[in-house]
Amino acid sequence: MKLITAIIKPFKLDEVREALSDIGIQGMTVTEVKGFGRQKGHTELYRGAEYTVDFLPKLRLELAVTDEQLELALETLCSAAHTGKIGDGKIFITSLEQVVRIRTGEQGEAAL
Template identity: 75%
Template sequence: MKLVTAIIKPFKLDDVRQAIAEAGIQGMTLSEVKGFGRQKGHTELYRGAEYKVDFLPKLKVEIAVADEDVDTAIEAIQEAAGTGKIGDGKIFVTALERVIRIRTGETNEAAL
């Protein structure tokens, strides 16, 4: 089992959600986050004053999947979230040692 974590642009959420559903993957967790990568923020103008925006708004999407579904999830996210421009985000894949469904006590793949 793996945890696929994607940092995406906020306006791409609906596209990513639809792509994940079409790929047959159920369930996702969403968090609003702020951060920056290589782009290191940008400057904006507000009431004639220029100021630097270091942390840009992003969304963190987390999806727990079985090992055989990892590549499917990654491809769906990449296609849906990509714009071809800087700041599209990143995808991280980490191993899940154990998963437990609280309500039923099911474990691992059965809990996904």
């Protein structure tokens, strides 16, 4: 089992959610976050004053998948979140040792 953590642009959420749903990924957690990578923020003009935005709004998606679902989930996530512009985001993969569904007590892949 793997945990996919993806940082994406906020306006891509619906497209990503629909694409993952189409391949059978049933659930995810979405968190609004702020950060920066290589783009290091940007400057904006507001009421005639220029100011720097150091941390850009992003979304953090977390989804647990089986080892068999991993490659398809990655391909789908990359294609749905892709804009081709700087700041598209990153995807991190970590191993899950154990998953437990609280309601039923199911463990492992059955709990996903």
